Amino acid sequence: MSDEKTEALEVWIDQDLCTGDGICVQYAPEVFELDIDGLAYVKGEDDELRQSPGATVPVPVTLLQDIVDSARECPGDCIHVRRSADRVEVYGPDAP
Numbered sequence: 001m002s003d004e005k006t007e008a009l010e011v012w013i014d015q016d017l018c019t020g021d022g023i024c025v026q027y028a029p030e031v032f033e034l035d036i037d038g039l040a041y042v043k044g045e046d047d048e049l050r051q052s053p054g055a056t057v058p059v060p061v062t063l064l065q066d067i068v069d070s071a072r073e074c075p076g077d078c079i080h081v082r083r084s085a086d087r088v089e090v091y092g093p094d095a096p
């Protein structure tokens with residue numbers, strides 16, 4: 001893994017595209033959760049869902065692979081992982 005990708009990362013979900021299938025929750029239930037509206041949201045260490053549009057939570061290093069797999073498998077292409085420092089997407093539909 002390159003240095004670039006070991007920097008602090010954060011993840012957010014575009015709920016407008018979420019299909020509610022819950023694949024992300026299967027991969028990383030520590031960070032993703034389906035709410036009663038049937039859509040997935042990111043979740044902080046306090047276990048609270050972040051429901052404002054574009055809200056992010058930090059990516060714990062130990063969960064990086066699970067979160068990257070979620071982004072790859074997400075049928076809505078709506079899981080975005082970006083560098084915290086400059087908000088450049090490193091995994092997800094807008095990654096280079």
Ligand code: SF4
Binds near residue numbers: 073074
């Ligand atoms: S995998 Fe993607 S489409 Fe499926 S619930 Fe999670 S965010 Fe929504």
